[in-house]
Structure formats: C-alpha cells, structure tokens
Amino acid sequence: xxxxxxxxxxxxxxxxxxxxxxxxxxxxxxxxxxxxxxxxxxxxxxxxxxxxxxxxxxxxxxxxxxxxxxxxxxxxxxxxxxxxxxxxxxxxxxxxxxxxxxxxxxxxxxxxxxxxxxxxxxxxxxxxxxxxxxxxxxxxxxxxxxxxxxxxxxxxxxxxxxxxxxxxxxxxxxxxxxxxxxxxxxxxxxxxxxxxxxxxxxxxxxxxxxxxxxxxxxxxxxxxxxxxxxxxxxxxxxxxxxxxxxxxxxxxxxxxxxxxxxxxxxxxxxxxxxxxxxxxxxxxxxxxxxxxxxxxxxxxxxxxxxxxxxxxxxxxxxxxxxxxxxxxxxxxxxxxxxxxxxxxxxxxxxxxxxxxxxxxxxxxxxxxxxxxxxxxxxxxxxxxxxxxxxxxxxxxxxxxxxxxxxxxxxxxxxxxxxxxxxxxxxxxxxxxxxxxxxxxxxxxxxxxxxxxxxxxxxxxxxxxxxxxxxxxxxxxxxxxx
Amino acid sequence: xxxxxxxxxxxxxxxxxxxxxxxxxxxxxxxxxxxxxxxxxxxxxxxxxxxxxxxxxxxxxxxxxxxxxxxxxxxxxxxxxxxxxxxxxxxxxxxxxxxxxxxxxxxxxxxxxxxxxxxxxxxxxxxxxxxxxxxxxxxxxxxxxxxxxxxxxxxxxxxxxxxxxxxxxxxxxxxxxxxxxxxxxxxxxxxxxxxxxxxxxxxxxxxxxxxxxxxxxxxxxxxxxxxxxxxxxxxxxxxxxxxxxxxxxxxxxxxxxxxxx
Numbered sequence: 001x002x003x004x005x006x007x008x009x010x011x012x013x014x015x016x017x018x019x020x021x022x023x024x025x026x027x028x029x030x031x032x033x034x035x036x037x038x039x040x041x042x043x044x045x046x047x048x049x050x051x052x053x054x055x056x057x058x059x060x061x062x063x064x065x066x067x068x069x070x071x072x073x074x075x076x077x078x079x080x081x082x083x084x085x086x087x088x089x090x091x092x093x094x095x096x097x098x099x100x101x102x103x104x105x106x107x108x109x110x111x112x113x114x115x116x117x118x119x120x121x122x123x124x125x126x127x128x129x130x131x132x133x134x135x136x137x138x139x140x141x142x143x144x145x146x147x148x149x150x151x152x153x154x155x156x157x158x159x160x161x162x163x164x165x166x167x168x169x170x171x172x173x174x175x176x177x178x179x180x181x182x183x184x185x186x187x188x189x190x191x192x193x194x195x196x197x198x199x200x201x202x203x204x205x206x207x208x209x210x211x212x213x214x215x216x217x218x219x220x221x222x223x224x225x226x227x228x229x230x231x232x233x234x235x236x237x238x239x240x241x242x243x244x245x246x247x248x249x250x251x252x253x254x255x256x257x258x259x260x261x262x263x264x265x266x267x268x269x270x271x272x273x274x275x276x277x278x279x280x281x282x283x284x285x286x287x288x289x290x291x292x293x294x295x296x297x298x299x300x301x302x303x304x305x306x307x308x309x310x311x312x313x314x315x316x317x318x319x320x321x322x323x324x325x326x327x328x329x330x331x332x333x334x335x336x337x338x339x340x341x342x343x344x345x346x347x348x349x350x351x352x353x354x355x356x357x358x359x360x361x362x363x364x365x366x367x368x369x370x371x372x373x374x375x376x377x378x379x380x381x382x383x384x385x386x387x388x389x390x391x392x393x394x395x396x397x398x399x400x401x402x403x404x405x406x407x408x409x410x411x412x413x414x415x416x417x418x419x420x421x422x423x424x425x426x427x428x429x430x431x432x433x434x435x436x437x438x439x440x441x442x443x444x445x446x447x448x449x450x451x452x453x454x455x456x457x458x459x460x461x462x463x464x465x466x467x468x469x470x471x472x473x474x475x476x477x478x479x480x481x
Numbered sequence: 482x483x484x485x486x487x488x489x490x491x492x493x494x495x496x497x498x499x500x501x502x503x504x505x506x507x508x509x510x511x512x513x514x515x516x517x518x519x520x521x522x523x524x525x526x527x528x529x530x531x532x533x534x535x536x537x538x539x540x541x542x543x544x545x546x547x548x549x550x551x552x553x554x555x556x557x558x559x560x561x562x563x564x565x566x567x568x569x570x571x572x573x574x575x576x577x578x579x580x581x582x583x584x585x586x587x588x589x590x591x592x593x594x595x596x597x598x599x600x601x602x603x604x605x606x607x608x609x610x611x612x613x614x615x616x617x618x619x620x621x622x623x624x625x626x627x628x629x630x631x632x633x634x635x636x637x638x639x640x641x642x643x644x645x646x647x648x649x650x651x652x653x654x655x656x657x658x659x660x661x662x663x664x665x666x667x668x669x670x671x672x673x674x675x676x677x678x679x680x681x682x683x684x685x686x687x688x689x690x691x692x693x694x695x696x697x698x699x700x701x702x703x704x705x706x707x708x709x710x711x712x713x714x715x716x717x718x719x720x721x722x723x724x725x726x727x728x729x730x731x732x733x734x735x736x737x738x739x740x741x742x
Contacts, residue, residue, distance in 0.1 A: 056690055078693040086691060096688040098634060105703050107692045112699035119703055140638050316645060342649055348680065349639065350646040352672045366651040402676040420651070 001162045001193030002026040002049050002084070007063035009044060009053055018044040019217045022063070026162070031184065031194045033204050033225070036214035037238030037435040038407040042166075042197040043089070045214070048072070049164045049195055051080040068161060082111070085160035089167040089406070089433055091151030092139065100142070101126075101135040104154050125157035128183075144171035144345060144429065145302030145461070152180070162193040169200055170432040173301045173461045174246060177203045199435050201228055202244040202463070213237050240436040244463045248299055251466070251473035256290035263328040267292040267455050268313070268340075268424050273322035273478075275312055283308060286321075287478035291424065295446050295456045295469045300476030306459045307344075309476070310426045313457075314342045326424065338370060341422030345429055347409040351401035356393055356412055359401050360384045363419035370420070387415045390445050392438070407434050414442065418449065425449060426457045431465045443468035505608035507712035508600040511538070511719045515596040518723050519589045524734025525581070528588040530726040535595035538719075542599045547637065551594055554640075559587050601633040608706050620695060627694075628685050632678075639677045643670065 007022040019041040026032045034042050047053040051072040054061045065072045068083050088094050097103040104122040113121070126132045129149045139147065148171050155163065163184075169177040177200075185207045188194055196204065205225055213221040213228075215237050221227060228234065228242035261269055268291040276282040283305045298306050311317040313324070315333040324331050326339050344350075353359040364380050367373070388394045391411040396404060401412055414430055427446070431439045439462070446469045450456050457474070460466060515535060522528055539548055563583060570578035600609070609630050613623050647654065647669055659666045 050691070052687065052690075056687060076695075077690045078695050078698070081691045081693055093684040094688045094691060096631065096685065096692055096694075098631070109701055109703055110693045110698050112701050115701060115703040118701070122703075138634075140634065314649070316648070337649065337651075344646075344649075346642050346646070348677055349642040349673050350650070352669050363650065370651050402672070416650070 001028045001030075001068060002164075002195055003064075003066040004045070004048065005064045005066070007048060007061070007065055009048060009062070010060045011044075011053075012058040014059075017217055019048070019214075022219055024212055024219065024222075026193045026195050028161070028193050029188055029191045031188045031196070031204075031207055031209050033201070033208040033211045034195065034197045034214060035199060035201060035211065035228075035237075035239055037437060038199075038433075039405055040214040040237075041217040042214055044217075046086070046164050046166050046195070046197050049162075050084045050086045051075065051077050055080075082158070083160060084162045084164055085155035085158055087148075087151050087155055087163075087165045087168055089170060091147045094151060094154075095139050095147075098138055098140075099135075100131060100137050100139065100150055103139060103150060104131075104157060107154065107158060121157045125153040128156065129153040143303045143307060144432075145173060145176065148172055149176070149302070156183075160192075163187065163195070165194070165196045165198075167198050167200075167433055168196065169198065169203060169461075171302070171429060171461065174248070174463060176302060177461075181207050199240050199433065199439075200462075200464075201240055201242050205243065213239065234436060238435045238437040240439060241464055245467060246463055247467050247470075248297075248463075248473065251297060251299075251470060254290055254292060254296045254472040254474045256292070261325050261328055261330075265328045266453070267327070269323075269325040269328075270313065271323045271325075273312065274320045275308070275317070275322075276320065284312070284319075284478060289474050289478055291455045291457055291474065292472065293453055293455050294450045294471045295458060296472045296474060297466050297470040298457055298459045298474050298476070299466075304476040306476060307428055309478075310342060310344075310428060310457070310459060313424075313426065314340050316342070339423060341417040341420045341425040343414050343417045343425070343427045343430060345432070347406070347413045348402070350413050350416070351409065354400060355398050356401055356404070357384060357388070357397040359412060360387055360415055360419055363416040367420040383419070387418055390418070390441075390448070391415045392441055407438055410434065411438065411442070414445070418445065422454065424455045424457070426459070428459045429461070430458065431460065431462045439464055440468065502711070503603070503715055504706050504708050504712045505600075505604040506612050506706065506708065507715050508596075508604055509609070509612055510716055512593075512596045512600050514719055514723060515592055518726060519592045522726055522730045523585060524730045525584055525588070526734035527726045527730030528585055528592070530722070530729045531592045532588050532595070534722040534726075535592045539595040539598055542603050544598070544602050547602060548598060550637070550640070551598060552591075555590060555594055559583075559590070562587075597633075601630055612706070624689060624694065628682065628689065631685060632681060635681050636678065639674060639681070643673050643677075646673070 003026070004022045004024040008017050008020045010017040022045065024032070024045075034045055036042055044053060047057065048061070048065050049067065051067070053059060055072070055077050061073070067075070067080060072080060086094070095103050097106045101122065104125055105118050108118040108121055126135065129152060131149060131153055134142065134146060134150075139150065142150065148168065152168065169180060172180065181203050184194055184196075188207070196208070198204070208225045211223060211225055211228060212219045213233065220237065221233060225242070228239065233239070234242070256267070256269060257265055271288045273284045273287045274282060275284045298309065300306050308317060312319045312322070313336060315336040319333060324333060324336055331339065351359060353362055361380065361384060364383055385394075388397055391414065393408070393411060393415060396408060401409065404412065410430065410433070414427065417425060417427075430442050434442065443465055446456050446458065458465065458470060515531070519528070519531055522531065566576065566583065567578050570576045609627070613626055618626070652669060654666065654669075
C-alpha cells in the first residue's frame with residue numbers, strides 16, 4: 001500500500017538529505033512502526049508517505065514513493081489524502097474548522113459527501129472517541145489529549161486505505177492509548193496499511209508487525225518488535241523502553257506532614273479550592289491537596305482538569321475560592337507566580353531572544369531581579385553553562401531559539417524555568433514527543449531539582465517518566481469533589 | 482479541559498461557541514458594504530457616522546474583551562504610523578503631517594475592524610466558507626479569504642499565550658517600560674508572534690490541502706444556512722446607516738481634508 005523505493009529526500013535550502021536510501025514497504029493489513037531519536041527523519045518519512053514532501057514543502061526527491069500502486073508525484077494531494085489518513089504530532093496543525101463538530105464534518109463536506117452521510121459519519125466517529133459532549137466546543141479549548149482524539153476521529157471517519165500517524169499517543173492517557181492500540185489492531189485486521197512514527201514503543205508491543213529504526217536519516221535496523229528488547233540497539237539509537245511498567249497505582253498519594261497548616265512545613269498546601277468554568281459545573285469544589293518536596297505526578301485522564309489545576313496554582317486562572325500556602329505561609333493568588341515556576345506546552349510562544357544562550361541569560365537576569373539576588377557576571381555565565389549542559393543544548397547555544405526542533409525548544413523552555421530556581425516547579429507534559437535519551441535527561445534534571453529541595457509537580461501521561469522520576473502522586477478528581 | 486482558550490479569553494463566555502443569531506451572509510454583506518462605503522466617504526463627518534454605527538454593531542456581539550484588545554492593538558499601530566509620518570514630515574517637508582489628515586484613514590481602519598470582528602467572532606467558520614464558496618469566487622481568491630478569516634481567532638489566541646508567557650517569565654510590561662526599552666518590548670511581543678503567525682499560515686495551508694480544498698471539489702454543506710427576517714432587518718439597518726453617512730458626507734463634509742488621500 002505504501003512503498004518507499006530507495007528514497008532520498010532533501011528539504012529546500014538544505015545540503016544534507018533528511019532521509020537517505022530508504023526502502024520500506026507497508027502492505028495492506030500490515031502495521032509498521034518507525035522509531036528513532038529526535039531529528040532522525042521519521043516525520044519526513046511520514047510527509048513523504050502523504051505526499052506533503054515534496055508537493056507542499058518542495059525539495060528534492062530521489063527514488064520513488066508509491067501509495068496504492070501510484071507514485072505520489074503523479075497524484076494531487078487532494079487524492080492522496082483520500083487514500084492516506086494523516087495524524088500530525090500536533091493535531092491542531094490539521095484542524096481547519098474551529099469547532100469539534102465542524103472539524104469532523106469539514107473534510108466530508110469538501111468531498112461532496114451527502115449531508116445525511118456526513119451526519120452519520122461524524123456521529124459514529126464521535127461515539128467511538130467519546131466526543132459527543134465536546135461537539136460545540138472550540139478546538140482551542142480542548143486539552144491536548146482531546147485534540148488528539150478529535151484528530152484521530154476525523155481520520156477514522158474518512159475510511160482511508162492507509163493510516164500514517166505521527167506520535168499518536170503523545171498526549172493520550174494510558175487508557176486511551178490502550179484503546180487506540182486495540183482500534184488500530186482491528187483496522188489492521190480489516191486490511192488497512194498502518195505506518196506509525198513514535199518514540200513510545202511499549203503500547204505497540206502486541207500490534208506492530210514490523211519495526212524500522214532510523215538514525216540520521218537512514219533505516220539502520222528492521223525487524224520484529226522483539227528486536228527492541230535489545231538494550232544496545234535502544235541505547236545506540238536513543239530509543240525508549242520496549243516494555244514499561246505502569247506505576248500509577250503504586251505511587252503513594254502525596255500527603256501533608258500534618259493535617260492542618262504548620263509554620264515551616266516544606267511544600268505547597270492548597271485548601272478549599274473552588275473553580276468552575278463559566279456556565280459549567282465546578283471542576284474543583286472545596287478540594288485540598290499537598291505538594292511536598294520531591295517529584296510528584298499529577299495523574300488523571302484526558303480532560304479531567306490537570307492543566308487547569310496547574311494554572312490555578314500559579315494564578316494564571318483565578319480560583320473562585322482557595323487558600324494557597326507555601327512553606328506554611330499564606331500567599332494571595334496574585335503573588336503565586338513569584339514563587340512558582342510553570343512550563344506549559346506552548347514553547348513557541350515563550351522564546352524571544354536572538355540566541356539560545358541569550359534566552360537563558362535573560363531568564364537568569366529576571367530571576368535575580370525577582371529574588372533580589374546580586375550575582376557576578378562570571379557566576380551567571382557558569383549558571384548558563386550548567387543549564388546548557390544539563391539539557392544538552394551547548395551545541396545550540398548560538399542558534400536562534402525559534403529555529404530549533406520541537407524537542408529542543410521544549411528542553412530550552414524547561415532550562416529557562418530552571419534558571420528561575422523556583423521552590424515549586426510545575427511542568428505540563430515535559431516529555432511528550434521526546435526520544436529516550438532526552439526523556440531520561442529531563443527525568444534526571446527533575447530529580448536534581450528535587451534533591452535541591454524543590455517541589456516539582458509533573459503533569460504527565462508518560463509512564464516511563466513516571467517510573468523514572470516520580471515519588472508520589474496527586475490523583476484527579478481531587479478529594480472534596 | 483484546558484483553561485486557556487481563545488474564545489473564553491475573547492469573552493465568548495462558556496466553553497461552547499455561541500450562535501451568532503445572524504446568518505453569516507448578512508454579516509458578510511455588511512462587511513462588504515462597509516468596505517466600499519468607507520472608501521467612498523472621505524470626509525470626517527461621514528466617517529464619524531460610519532464609525533459610530535459600526536461601533537454599536539461591534540458592541541452588540543458583547544465580546545468586550547476582544548474589542549478592547551483589538552482597539553488597543555489598532556491604537557498602537559496608529560501611534561506607530563503617526564510617529565513615522567511625523568518623523569518623515571520633519572525630514573521631508575513635502576510630506577504633510579496633520580492629525581486631521583490621518584483621521585480619515587484611521588477611521589476607515591476602525592470601521593473595518595468593527596464590521597470584521599463580529600464576522601470573525603460570531604460566525605461559524607464553516608458558514609463563512611460556505612458563503613464564500615457560494616459566491617463562486619476563483620479558488621485563488623477564495624482560499625486566501627478563507628484562511629484569513631480562519632487566522633483571526635488563532636492569532637488572538639497566540640497574543641494571549643505570548644502575554645501569559647511573559648507573565649510566567651517575570652516580565653512586567655509597563656507603559657513607561659515600553660518607552661524606555663521599545664526595542665526589547667517589540668522583541669518580546671513580536672518575535673514569537675511573527676514566528677507563530679508564519680507557522681499558523683503554513684499549518685492552515687497544509688490542513689486545507691489535506692482536507693481536499695480545491696477549485697474542483699464539490700462542496701456539500703451538512704448544515705444549510707437560514708436567512709431570517711432578522712437578517713433582512715440587519716441589512717436594511719446597514720443600508721440606512723450608509724445612506725445617512727453618504728448624506729453627512731455630501732451635505733456637511735465635502736471640503737477636502739488636507740493631507741489625506
């Protein structure tokens with residue numbers, strides 16, 4: 001169904017090919033997983049399969065890519081998209097409409113599907129992905145996991161002959177991930193060709209027929225899923241674990257040292273938290289929780305209000321009621337951001353300076369101003385070098401932050417948050433879309449911060465990160481709800 | 482549910498995008514008429530009439546936050562334009578600089594803002610696209626038009642997220658700071674905005690391609706727009722305002738305004 005024959009592709013204005021000499025065949029009823037470290041050419045392979053390279057991005061293609069027996073160069077993108085359903089890593093990239101229902105209907109309307117048929121298709125897709133309650137919602141309001149479900153529902157409703165999915169579980173909770181694996185298995189058995197590009201491997205253990213491991217644009221290993229159990233291969237290619245233990249149920253609940261607030265206690269105590277979106281039932285109703293020193297996971301399904309909770313703690317969203325105490329001292333919500341660092345998933349919006357080094361320098365200077373520190377230039381330079389090293393950004397120090405890859409930007413914004421030396425740091429899905437090496441790097445950095453006495457709250461569905469760094473958990477829905 | 486949302490931030494109220502109450506075609510007709518008339522009318526008096534009526538129209542959608550932000554942005558751009566014109570006139574005397582001369586172009590901009598915002602914020606994108614498609618425009622005009630309309634909410638969401646990112650970093654943007662460090666402020670606000678806008682336009686282009694938007698596609702709406710009496714009344718009110726504005730222009734303000742085109 002999808003066939004790469006000796007494919008070498010180079011993006012415009014680039015000298016080095018993004019992929020080289022790729023031979024890969026995904027037959028109908030076959031499931032192929034492509035993995036490899038960040039920047040190895042996986043996403044380019046996906047763009048070649050759906051025709052975006054070179055038809056949309058330009059560049060030079062050598063060799064042939066066939067879909068359904070036809071060369072992708074001979075088919076307009078519109079026809080290609082009927083044969084190959086594509087899900088991007090950031091599903092918002094593929095949304096054109098603004099509301100969930102419209103987005104599901106959009107593609108069918110443009111394909112001339114009769115209205116009744118469109119209605120039936122979107123109703124089925126919404127039911128399958130439990131999206132009925134979100135029909136009238138703006139896509140901007142959805143959680144990342146919900147966006148991923150909308151993207152998947154839209155593709156599934158189109159009944160394509162082949163599926164190309166880029167990191168389809170990056171923001172899905174583990175239950176939705178398992179459900180997706182089952183769904184893909186059913187589709188595979190019904191004859192669909194499926195190509196999945198992913199860093200997370202464990203969820204495909206029973207589904208993938210074949211695995212291709214890429215490194216620097218070349219497929220370096222191809223075989224059955226079992227080959228991923230080879231530690232040497234995983235280490236050499238920056239892969240994640242092939243099997244992951246789910247520690248969510250075994251992580252101890254984050255519990256306060258004393259029942260009531262006490263002067264000098266080390267951590268964040270929130271009591272009587274109340275918040276509701278306008279016109280909706282309360283999301284938090286007199287809820288209380290404790291965040292102590294160390295790395296704590298915030299666990300809950302997609303759309304349960306994890307990001308909302310992080311925003312309430314920092315005052316980015318105003319809680320209707322609630323008492324926030326840091327180390328036993330009561331703070332007004334408006335002052336929380338002075339003491340709490342937060343890393344959201346929108347790294348594009350957070351980078352302003354000319355170089356990566358300047359970006360960190362500015363954060364160090366801001367932290368000094370905020371805390372009233374007075375540091376020497378040398379001390380600041382040492383701090384910058386330390387942070388660049390901790391997040392493997394030294395070789396990118398002179399690059400423009402906006403020219404970095406998604407994973408590199410993610411590491412940079414975390415480094416910037418570390419520069420603030422917060423006593424409390426909240427990170428929202430810090431490892432989604434990161435390869436094994438970088439996931440471990442983030443886990444190590446979080447542990448280091450925790451060792452220095454910080455309270456770290458990690459919002460994550462990443463079971464590997466949970467296992468590698470988290471010592472306690474706050475589970476949603478919270479008590480009091 | 483993620484907290485930050487364009488629509489909530491823009492004052493859409495609640496998580497469900499509301500029904501605009503008017504057919505998208507009515508809003509589009511008003512935008513089209515306003516764009517034509519605001520070019521024809523070159524007097525301050527006529528423009529004032531258009532501006533007042535269009536402001537009432539914009540306020541009627543009750544997206545006060547969105548309107549305030551849009552006005553602040555336009556005011557900022559106008560301030561920049563005024564500064565540039567003043568600077569030019571001081572080094573090149575043949576470029577005349579009068580506030581009155583700038584008033585009409587600025588009011589034209591505001592009139593268009595007042596009619597385009599209700600269109601962008603209350604109409605369903607699909608309805609707008611359906612109307613655009615129904616106009617049988619060439620695809621090379623249709624697609625950029627559709628992308629422009631679709632771009633607005635994402636752009637406003639980006640502005641909000643950038644402001645929030647600055648807050649998280651610990652920047653405090655004050656009016657005084659803007660004058661003391663204008664380049665830094667420009668960098669902080671516009672660098673991410675520029676890159677996000679470029680990315681958004683590319684993403685929308687890809688989304689359009691993958692969803693099969695093209696000139697040959699047969700478009701079948703799954704929900705048909707309904708033109709009601711309310712829409713007829715809205716267009717009739719717009720025509721009345723236009724007639725009044727033209728009357729103001731021809732009866733009160735035909736004297737040419739120095740320095741404007």
